[in-house]
Structures are given as C-alpha cells and as structure tokens.
Amino acid sequence: MADIGGELLWPGDGRADDVFTDASFLAAMVRFEQAWLDGLAAAGLAPGSVALVAPALADIAADAESGGNPVIPLVKELRKQSVDVHRGLTSQDVVDTALVLCVRDALDRVLADGERAARTLGRLARAHRATVMAGRTLTQLAVPITFGLKAATWLAGLTDAIVELRRAREELPIQIGGAAGTLAAVVELARDNDDPVGTAAALARDVAHRLDLQGGTPWHTRRTPLTAAADALVAVSDAWGHMAGDIALLSRSEIGELREGAGGGSSTMPGKANPVLSILLRRHALAAPSLAATLHVAAATYVDERPDGGWHAEWDTLRLLARRSVVAASQAADLVAGLVVDTAAMAERVASDARTLTAEQRSIAGSAAEDPAAYLGATDLVIDNIFERAARVWSNL
Amino acid sequence: MADIGGELLWPGDGRADDVFTDASFLAAMVRFEQAWLDGLAAAGLAPGSVALVAPALADIAADAESGGNPVIPLVKELRKQSVDVHRGLTSQDVVDTALVLCVRDALDRVLADGERAARTLGRLARAHRATVMAGRTLTQLAVPITFGLKAATWLAGLTDAIVELRRAREELPIQIGGAAGTLAAVVELARDNDDPVGTAAALARDVAHRLDLQGGTPWHTRRTPLTAAADALVAVSDAWGHMAGDIALLSRSEIGELREGAGGGSSTMPGKANPVLSILLRRHALAAPSLAATLHVAAATYVDERPDGGWHAEWDTLRLLARRSVVAASQAADLVAGLVVDTAAMAERVASDARTLTAEQRSIAGSAAEDPAAYLGATDLVIDNIFERAARVWSNL
Amino acid sequence: MADIGGELLWPGDGRADDVFTDASFLAAMVRFEQAWLDGLAAAGLAPGSVALVAPALADIAADAESGGNPVIPLVKELRKQSVDVHRGLTSQDVVDTALVLCVRDALDRVLADGERAARTLGRLARAHRATVMAGRTLTQLAVPITFGLKAATWLAGLTDAIVELRRAREELPIQIGGAAGTLAAVVELARDNDDPVGTAAALARDVAHRLDLQGGTPWHTRRTPLTAAADALVAVSDAWGHMAGDIALLSRSEIGELREGAGGGSSTMPGKANPVLSILLRRHALAAPSLAATLHVAAATYVDERPDGGWHAEWDTLRLLARRSVVAASQAADLVAGLVVDTAAMAERVASDARTLTAEQRSIAGSAAEDPAAYLGATDLVIDNIFERAARVWSNL
Amino acid sequence: MADIGGELLWPGDGRADDVFTDASFLAAMVRFEQAWLDGLAAAGLAPGSVALVAPALADIAADAESGGNPVIPLVKELRKQSVDVHRGLTSQDVVDTALVLCVRDALDRVLADGERAARTLGRLARAHRATVMAGRTLTQLAVPITFGLKAATWLAGLTDAIVELRRAREELPIQIGGAAGTLAAVVELARDNDDPVGTAAALARDVAHRLDLQGGTPWHTRRTPLTAAADALVAVSDAWGHMAGDIALLSRSEIGELREGAGGGSSTMPGKANPVLSILLRRHALAAPSLAATLHVAAATYVDERPDGGWHAEWDTLRLLARRSVVAASQAADLVAGLVVDTAAMAERVASDARTLTAEQRSIAGSAAEDPAAYLGATDLVIDNIFERAARVWSNL
Numbered sequence A, B, C, D: 001m002a003d004i005g006g007e008l009l010w011p012g013d014g015r016a017d018d019v020f021t022d023a024s025f026l027a028a029m030v031r032f033e034q035a036w037l038d039g040l041a042a043a044g045l046a047p048g049s050v051a052l053v054a055p056a057l058a059d060i061a062a063d064a065e066s067g068g069n070p071v072i073p074l075v076k077e078l079r080k081q082s083v084d085v086h087r088g089l090t091s092q093d094v095v096d097t098a099l100v101l102c103v104r105d106a107l108d109r110v111l112a113d114g115e116r117a118a119r120t121l122g123r124l125a126r127a128h129r130a131t132v133m134a135g136r137t138l139t140q141l142a143v144p145i146t147f148g149l150k151a152a153t154w155l156a157g158l159t160d161a162i163v164e165l166r167r168a169r170e171e172l173p174i175q176i177g178g179a180a181g182t183l184a185a186v187v188e189l190a191r192d193n194d195d196p197v198g199t200a201a202a203l204a205r206d207v208a209h210r211l212d213l214q215g216g217t218p219w220h221t222r223r224t225p226l227t228a229a230a231d232a233l234v235a236v237s238d239a240w241g242h243m244a245g246d247i248a249l250l251s252r253s254e255i256g257e258l259r260e261g262a263g264g265g266s267s268t269m270p271g272k273a274n275p276v277l278s279i280l281l282r283r284h285a286l287a288a289p290s291l292a293a294t295l296h297v298a299a300a301t302y303v304d305e306r307p308d309g310g311w312h313a314e315w316d317t318l319r320l321l322a323r324r325s326v327v328a329a330s331q332a333a334d335l336v337a338g339l340v341v342d343t344a345a346m347a348e349r350v351a352s353d354a355r356t357l358t359a360e361q362r363s364i365a366g367s368a369a370e371d372p373a374a375y376l377g378a379t380d381l382v383i384d385n386i387f388e389r390a391a392r393v394w395s396n397l
Helices: A024-040 A057-063 A071-078 A091-127 A147-170 A186-189 A196-210 A225-252 A275-301 A312-340 A343-352 A359-365 A379-395 B024-042 B057-062 B069-077 B089-129 B147-169 B184-189 B196-210 B226-251 B274-302 B310-338 B343-352 B359-365 B377-392 C023-042 C058-061 C070-077 C091-127 C147-170 C184-189 C194-210 C222-250 C276-300 C308-339 C343-352 C360-363 C379-393 D022-042 D059-063 D073-080 D091-127 D148-171 D184-189 D196-210 D226-251 D276-300 D310-338 D343-352 D358-365 D378-395
Strands: A133-135 A140-146 B132-137 B142-145 C132-137 C139-144 D131-137 D139-146
Touching: A024 A057, A024 A071, A024 A196, A024 D022, A057 A071, A071 A091, A071 B196, A091 A147, A091 A225, A091 A312, A133 A343, A133 C147, A133 C308, A140 A147, A140 A359, A140 B069, A147 A225, A147 A379, A147 D226, A186 A196, A186 C070, A186 C147, A186 C379, A186 D358, A196 D139, A196 D378, A225 A275, A225 A312, A225 D148, A275 A312, A275 B274, A275 B310, A275 C276, A275 D226, A275 D276, A312 B274, A312 C184, A359 D184, B024 B057, B024 B069, B024 B089, B024 B142, B057 B069, B057 C276, B069 B089, B069 C147, B089 B147, B089 B226, B089 B310, B089 C308, B089 C343, B142 B147, B142 B359, B142 B377, B147 B226, B147 B377, B147 C222, B184 B196, B184 C360, B196 B274, B196 C379, B226 B274, B226 B310, B226 C222, B226 C276, B274 B310, B274 C222, B274 C276, B274 D276, B359 C184, B377 C091, B377 C194, C023 C058, C023 C070, C023 C139, C023 C194, C058 C343, C070 C091, C091 C222, C091 C308, C132 C147, C132 C343, C139 C147, C139 C360, C139 C379, C147 C222, C184 C194, C184 D139, C194 C360, C222 C276, C276 D276, C308 D276, D022 D059, D022 D073, D022 D091, D059 D073, D073 D091, D091 D148, D091 D226, D091 D310, D091 D378, D131 D226, D139 D358, D148 D226, D148 D378, D226 D276, D226 D310, D276 D310
Parallel strands: none
Antiparallel strands: A133 A140, B132 B142, C132 C139, D131 D139
C-alpha cells in the first residue's frame, strides 16, 4: 500500500503505488532543486553543487501550512546542505515543476497501460470481426453489429484520447519565473556577468534540459499546461467509462454476452460474479469530470502574479485525477485482457431476435429479409478505417 | 501526519488528523460489525459475542479490489475471531454505515470549530458595531457600512450553513438492509423465532441504538443521507469562501484594513505577510462544489438494488469533502481568532473618500451630506436581527 | 412554445411554458417594483402609487448589458410612469427578489407534479406489494424483491427530496438592503419620520408580506436561500434519475419487466418503443448537479458588498436548473402514471432464475430452499415504514 | 434579441444573435438533410433532389418530445417535400451533424473575436513594454513587472487556448452511421450497385465535403469531437477569466491602475463606474467549467449504440457553452479595445512602494537597491518569447 492510503476507499489505488504520493512529490521538489543547484553551479552562479538528500517527509509536512506551501520548510532543510539551494527561485517554481514531474510519471503510466489496452482491443476487433451481435439503441434492440465493431469503437475512443494525452505530455513545461514571472532574482544573481538576462535564460533552458521538460515562458498565471493534461486524462476516463458501461451492461445476468475474466464474488451469494473492474472504471469516469472542472475554475480565477486560492486548489486535485487515472488505465488493460466473449450468447440473441434486428432492412427493402448477418452494412470498412487511424498512433497494433 | 498523507499537497491536512482516514474507516467498519455481532447475540441469533480486533490495514487493503470493496477481506479476517461476524449483512451495510460514522466524526469537528468561529464573529460584530468602513460593490467604493455588519454577515452565512449541517447530522442513518434492502438474510437467521420479521426489525433498531444512529428504512439506492450531508458541508465551505475572500481582499497591500494574525512569509521577500489561512480557505471553497456534484451524479445514476459504479464513486469523494471540511473549519476558526482589524486604516479610507461614500445620500437628500457615519441606515438593526437568529442556533454567542 | 426557446435542444421544455422565462423574469421585477411603490405610498414615503405597466422585453434587453443587469433600463422606463419607482432600492434588490419569485413558481410546479408522482408511486407500491421480481445488484441477479418495494423506494427518495424542497420554498426571502445591505437609502427617504429606521424596517416587512415572502436580513452576499433551493432541486433530480434509470433498465428488450405507456418511436425501425421519458429524465439528472455546483462556486466567491461575477453567474444558471426541474417533474409524473408493469415477465424471470435468487437463502439455511417468494424478508415492513413517513409528507397518499 | 431569449438573465446574450438558437439548429438540420438528399441524388440513390424549405419551428418543437428528439417531426414535414428525405439516416446523424454545424459557427465567432482581442493585447504589450507597475502575489505587493508583461501574459494564455480551439474546429466531423454506426441502411439503399459499401462510403464523403466537415468513422458513442471543442472553449474562458479578474482587481477604487472604457453606471450612486465587461467575463468563466463537466459525464455514460440519457444531455449544454463563449469573446475583445491604462497611477504606486518592491533585490544583492525599474529581470525577453510564439498563431499581430 502506498503511503497515500486510499486503498480501502478507492479500491485498486495500490496499482498506482508511488505515483504522485506526498513522498513522490517531495522527491520531485528535491529533484528540481538539485537540477537548479547543478545549473547554478554550471553557470558559475554558485560555487559548486552537492548531492541533495531529501528531508524527512514528516518534517516538511509539519510546516507546510504556515507559509501556505511546502517549499519554505523544504528550502530551510536543504539550505543546511548547501546555502545556494533555491537561489533565484520562488516557491511556485518548485511546486509547479514538481507537479509537472509527478503528472508526467502518471501520464507515462497511463500511456503504457493505454497501449496495452489498445493492443488487446485491436486483437479483439480482429478476432471478432465476423461475430454478429445485436446492436442496441436507447435500451432497445436495433440493428445488428459485430463485436469486432464494438471493440474497434472502444479503440477509436481510446485513440482520440491518447492523441490528446501525448500532446499534453510533450508540452509539459518547467516553471522558472521567480516571484512574478520576470526571472528578476536569477538575473540579479548574474548581474556581474556580461549578459545577465542571457545567462538567466540559458540557465533556465539548461535546467529544463536536465529534467527533460519544455522550456518556454513562465506560466505562473496561465495554467493551460495543467488543464490540458487534465482534460486529456478526462478524455481517457470517458473512453474507459464508455467501454466499462458497455461491458457492465453486456455482462448483466439477462444478457451475458460478455464476462470479466475474474468477476468479483459476494460474501453471501455463492456463484455471483460481478463485473468489478468495469464498475471501478465507471466509478472513475463518473468522478473525473468534476476534478477537471475544479482545475478550470482554479485557472479561471487566477489573478495578480500569483492568486489567492486558485493555485492551491490545483495540487491535490491534480494528484487525485492523475493517480486515479493511473489506477484506471491499469484496470482497463486488465479488464480487456481478461474479457470473456460469449459468442454463443451473442449468436443466440441474434437468432432469437432476428426479425427485430432486421426490421429496418425490411422497411427499406420491402423484402422478407430476416438474416441479421446480411445487414451489417459497412461494418468492415468502419473497422478498417478505425484501424488505419489507430495504426498511426500505435505501432504493432 | 495522518496515514492518509496529503499534508504537502493540501497544506493543513494534518488538522484533521485521524478523521476519515483509511484506518478510521477500517475501525468504523469493525465497530459496526462489532455492534452487529453484539446485537445478534443479544437477540439470540448468535451464541455469543466476542471483542473483535481490527485486522491490519495492509491485509484488508491488499484484497479490497478483487471484490470491489474492503468488506470481503475484512469479513474473512474477522470470521477467524467469530464465525458469526457479518451474518445477515451485505457489504453495502458495512461500507455505508462506516461512511456514516466517519462522516459524523467529521461533522462533529466542523460543528465544534464552526461554533468556535461563530463566537469569535459574534465578538467581532459587537466590538466593531460602530467601526465605520467603506462598503464596496462591483469592486468600487459604494456606501459606508460598519465592520460589525460585515462580521455579522459572515456569521449569518455560517449560521445558515450550520443549521443545515446539524439537520444532516441528526438524520444520519444506519444502513441495514441486506443484499437488496429486504433484510431477507437476517429474517432468515430468525426463521425459528415466532416473529422473524419483528426480530429482524428489533435487531436493526438495537444496532442503530448501539451506534447512536437513526434507524429507519434501508437507503441502499436512495442516497439523500449522504448528499444532504455533502450539500451542507458545501454550504459551510461557501460561508468560509465568502469570508476568506473578503479578508484576502481587505488584506491587500493597497487596502490593509484587515490582516491575518500570523501571515505567511516568503523565502525571498522579507517582510511579506500573505493571508495564508484565507487563501487556504478559498482553495477549499473553490474545490468543494465539484465534490458534491460528483456525489449527486453518483446518486442520480443509481440503478438496480446496488449500482454499477455510483456507489463506489461516493466513498473517496465523501472522504475528501469531509476531511477537507474539517481542515477548513479549523483554519477558519483560527483565522477569525487571530484577525487583526486595522480600524485606523478603515477610518482613513472613510475620511479620504467621504464624498464618494455619501454620493448616494446626496442624490436622495439633495443635500450637502458628506459624513459617512451619518449614512449607515439600519445597520444596527440588521446586526441585531442576525444576532437574534444566531442566538437561536448557538448558545453563549 | 415559450419565448425562451429550447424545445428543440431540450425536448419537453414546453412543459414549463412561462416559468422563469425572460418575460416572466421581467414581470417579476415589475411586480416587485410595484409592491415597493405601493409600500412606499402606504408608508407615506411616496405621494401615491400607480399601476405599473411592464415595458417591452426588447427595450429592456437591449440595455441590460451596459450596466451589467436589466434593472437600470427597467427603472428608466418605469420612472416614466412614476418618478418614485425604485426609490431606496438597489439593482440587487430587484434582481434577487425577482429570481426568488421565479424560483418559487418553479418550486410550486415541482411540488405539485412531485405530489402527483408520489400518489401514483403510492398506488403502484400498494398494487404490487406482492409482485415478486428479481432483485439485482452490481448488474447481477441477487435476491428477490417485490415491485412494490421498488416503487416504494422510489417514493422514499422522492419524499426525502420534497421535504428538502418544501423547506427551501418556505424560507425564500425578499431582498431589501440597498446598495450595501444597510437600507441606508430607504432610511434616508424616511429621515423626516420620528423613527426612520423603524419606518424602513416596517416597509421592508410590509413589502415582503405583499409578495408573500420571508423578510429577515439582507442576503446580498450570503446566498444560502438560492443554494438551498438549488440543492433541493438536485435532490429531486437525483430521485428522478434513480427512478428513470431503473425503468430504462427494466425496459430493456432483454428484460421487459416495465414499459413506458407511450414509448418513443423510430423513423426507420418499425415497432421500436424507446423509454423516452426515462431517457429525458436521466438527461436532466446527469446535467443538474453541475448547475448547482456553479451556484456554489458563485456563492463561494462572493466578496465585498456585491461581487465581481459570482452574482451574475447565478441568474441564468438558476433559470436553467429551475426550468428543467419543472419539465422533469412533469415528465416524471407522466412517466409513472403511464408505467406498464409486466407482472408476467417478472414472474417468468423469477421462475427461471429461482435457484440463483435463493442461493443466499440456501447458504444461510443450509436447506433446499428454492422459492423466491419465500425469501422476501421484511419487505412488507420496509414498505410500511416508507408509507408511514411519506404519509407525514403527503396527504391522501 | 435572438429568439432564444436570455438577454435579461445573461446580459450580453444578444451579441451571439442567431448563433446556436433553436432556429439555427433547425436550419442546420435542414441543411444536413438537404446535403444528404443532394448526395443521394448525385449517387443515383434517389431520383432527384429538391430545395427543401424549413418547416415552422413551432411545428417541430411541439412534437420533439414524443420521440425524444426533433428529427422525427422534422422528417415527417420534410417528406412532404420529397419522399427521399432522410433515407438511410438515423436521428442521431441529423442531430449530431447539426450540433457540429452550430458549434462550428460559434467557434468561428470565438476565433474571430479572439483574434481581435489578441491584436489589441499585442498592441498593449508593445505600447507598455516599459510601463513599470507593481507585481503582486498572494494579494501582496511583490516585485516590479511591466504592464507590457501583464498584457503579454494574457495574450500567451489566449494563444494556448486558441491553438486548442483551432484544432478542435478543424477536426469537426460529420455524423453518418445509421442506427448503429454500420451505415447498414444506406448500404441497403445501394444494394443494387456493384459495390454497395463503396457507394455508401463515397456518399458519406461527398456529403461531408458538401458541408465542409471531416468525414471519417461514425462517432455515435465516441464523443471526443464534442468534448474536445468544449474543453477548448473552457480553455478560452479560463483565459478571459484570468484577464478579467486582473482587470477587475486593478480597477478597484483603491488601485485604479486600469479602467474599462465604458464602465457601468449605478441607478443611485452617481459617478460610479463598474468594470462591467470584466464582471460579465468572470461570470462566464465561473460557469463554463461545469458545462464541460456535464459533457464529459455524458460521454462517460454512453452505452450501447446510442445511450439512454447521455446523448440528450449534450445538446442544450453544448448550446449554452458555445453561445456564452461567443458572447464572452465579443465582450473580451471590446474590453481590451477600450481598456484605459492609467500609467500615472501605476507609476505612483511603484514610487510610493519602491522599498517593498525591491526588498527581494536587496536580499539578494545585499545592496541599497531601491529602483523598481532596475529590477525587471528578463521581462523583455519573456515578452519577446511570448510574441514569437503568438506570431506563429496569428498573423499581423
């Protein structure tokens, strides 16, 4: 169990182990201070660097409230190791860059498990390209589809979301701006150089490079890097919600066309197999949009060169969204990997409701058509088109 | 630092110490299973009771996901202590009642700190009944008010919210319904009694009494007890947000009419005193509404006798809202306790802008009125009315 | 079709006809200005009253933006009819009271249709007290219930929400405070009276009485009257969402235990009957929580004596929530009135899955029990308890 | 005033005139049916086309509810003009494509006004590159900035959002999939062709081309095209919220460094000039995130080949978000065009608080520095970098 707790109230939380925990956030802050100290030394703005040791979490935590953020106690501890730590920075530089580093870890996990799920969905779509099943609209049997189309449609939604997520990941920036986004303090540190501003800018680029983050202008009051990541994570959660909702429905006792590989049991009802992973994914999908909304409300209420609440509202909200997204991506990949497709149940439904499923065809053709397998339209082409796009996003699909 | 972590990303989290942590939730589940076991024994439906020992958190956490909730591993562990544990119950009974117990602890903390804040606000309103200050509307100076009126208005908002919170607290119910809200399992346990249904109902009442909760009908799919508590917590957070927003504004360097007792410092700007508690309260107030929205979305998507995601979305959402509410109430009470009212700054503003503040009066009176202190209207009466209502809610105000 | 439009994008909108349209809001503002003018005259603060004629909507609309609200152009027009119109008031008094009047109309409609639905649910619960059907949890068949219990549970959720709604309705207050909640302008008007403050207070009470609203203290920056009404409307929408979700599920082709009286057709699939009202109710239930969240975010960001955005964000949000609630209540009452209960389908399911539905009983009893009708536990008692509470809320249930 | 109403409760609504009204939506549906009919005829699947005349809005509105959407009554009316209307389509094809057409109109307006605002911001940033003003963090004076930097930072946020918005606009797809996304009906229409599937696919491409929309695969249950547009609109509203919040603050009576060109007046306080456009922008920014959250909740609850509520929840939510975005973009462009920068007030503040604004510099330099203009760090470089990026997004900046 990760130190963040949560496994009882958010089952599956442990899948995210140390992603974006308090401890990881502390480590990320130290990592940034280290990169900065190394950068200062390399630029000749500090006499040298030392290997910083992260202080105890409890020590930082105890003092995080008095200044409103954990950087003040952190710097106090780290300056015992080197007096040059944090010179030229502001608290927001440290918190924001550490948030970005933690978000990036989360995004990488989501991308990896997203790819795992995508490959399985690709396999399912291929394997069941010809598996006819009932299409349903507005809760009622409608026209036939194939399970391959359904799996491909899930894949298409995931692909859209992953494209968005990758873009947000590639654009994640370092935050270096000093108190008001002017880099005044670091320029001041370099005031004896020939080109203090150039030195400061080069230092910022160097430190971004050390952390493999985008450089660019300070974003102290422009929160698009965070909201774009959040929106992308919600797009992914939408994709899981859609897929999990379908699976939960098709797993209903009265339908039984799908089944989770390892359904959850009941303490009192022997033999019950609940679609647990689908349910837990739906849980995330229902809760994620509100978290992104909070990040947008926060962004929309930024004022001055650092706002009076919006900034602070982001941190834990982002942690929740990112961490739960890691859990969900792992659960989703497992879910599709273990998914049991009951082709016999699908076929049985198609056979028993063939007249209903072909009613539209008859109304068009004016004929006696009653074979759902003969009313699949462009299903294969749609699947092909989805694959074509997905193949541009994922290799070895 | 509580086991829940969070102090770094939600500064002040430690104020809530063990309220609604994973460990507390585990303890609450065990407490309910204990009460139930005691009730079974007292009703003659179990041979006797034993004092249950809570299993290790890690053991429960590790298995919480496979069944979708922590009750299955918990019961497995507890049945090693007594085979009669959990007989007649369903997982939802345990989770829901434990949620309620944890929420109640949180509500009690909010109520206590709310009362602490209310008394301070009452004192401020009385002390500054005659402290004239500028009223401001739509960011511009408007007509004069008194700081006593402002403090009383904060109190009035808090009073409304606390009334709602107390009502939600008093109505918190136990959950005992079995798999589908019919109490079938416990009636079955009592099948050899003369009146199995009466026995089951009496047992449910008895266990509710043991936990000091309301009895009543199962609410497996009717989530008003939770949403009412959540809405009330958001009403309180609105009250804090309003108060904190005012304090943050009036603390601005250019206004300086209020000041937090212990402002937060800056690592690089000596002498800076930020209104940290106000900022942290605003943080909560910006984030809380979305959490309640999630609980409502969950409630609105309940289906069957237990839903496929809505239930699971509630747990951690409720924890967050409740725990952060405890933190905020404590911060708010501290904030008002330490609030420094700069009456000189208020008076200076009133004097320097007297013409502006009395422009409305002149437009009505057609006179040369220029004394803001003579244009306070029914301010005293409004304060009296607020106190009259508040006195019905709090004693010793 | 109401002037507000919306019938195409929110089918059923016409059910709310003139509730909380722009025209109704204008009428409500005029109504308040009339009551105030009458009050002024009665109090001797104006030479007399006249019967005000509402200006054309288009004239007010055209100028609503320049001052940020519609009161400035309204007053300009009304003062052509009497120069004493609006004397002593501020824009917020007019907007807020008009909002309250429009909300009250909406609430009354929701309460009336809520009662209509409650009576039908009561009838259904009584009629189907013994109609055994499958209970389902987490998408899977679980233990037996009766359809009477299900209908009673819907009723119980509705009852909770209606209690909350009635409370919010009874507490709806007039807004009279002047620019900063001090009633300074009206006290100024009465400055030649013996007791100007007493005169102002009496006038405020009198006008509240004329509009049948609560008096009390100004709530310019304390938005609990609006958020309480909004939260209650969301509680009602949760109740509809839960009921509609159940009906939509039980109407699925593969289940068919319920059916809407007049299902929606399809342009291409003859014979298809979609559960349209259930779907439209779920639509509302999914969207309503976010609207209430906006009202809370607005309330939480109130500052000064009138805020810089929060107030303005409330108006249309409240209109949407209130109006959609009226539509939903009407649809819900129609839905249950027309609901077709297919008891044969229920019985067939129970018979075919009797072993599954009694698995829990066997695991407790260790017996060969296989009759779902004999495993209903305290179902009747639960129904009785729900009725007992509901009877305290509604007469002639 | 547009037929949609709303001007009173959402002042400024008229700026969006006929964008995304019920009437425009009806026109968009007819436009799609026309393009489809033309396409059918061109493909030889209908004997010919006719110029369709839109039915009366009221006729469609009256019947929109019974089938759950306005397409059924629309098709009934249009088929009086040509029996081939709508052949091969499903309601969702029509509603979704019409939504996309209406959204596109809204996006184009936002893009145009966004560009107008961007140019003004560019001009302000250039004009005030050297206008030193106080930087403020956490409500307190911090270090100096220039107003040019502030304007450039607003521009940077807007640029980020517009990039996202353009991407969403370019990707807006037509919806053609038939009842379950298989194009079965249109393939059936083409069954006598050599290549029915190829014919259907070519027809879909042709109709997309006629409407200048992307083709691609059906997105009946994959709602990323809509959520991406919504997220981008919220990113824009965040940018306006940030800018408007700054302007409202800097317009406060006690600061007075900015002023709206035409402030809003008061009915009773002569001389009051409220930052009305800023306030109305903040209103939108507070409310927009919740609307996008609703769209995501809807997307996340899609099931089957058409869901039971999620789809219907999108329509009016999207209208609101799109329409309000059009209003806000217009207001924002006007706001910056009229913005009055009081450089004297800025200079006065800088002079009077020079010691505070240079405290950080002294703490670094250990010197007697007291000239804020000498502590601007890399401000010019940051502005240059913002311009460099913005110039890639907008020409003639």
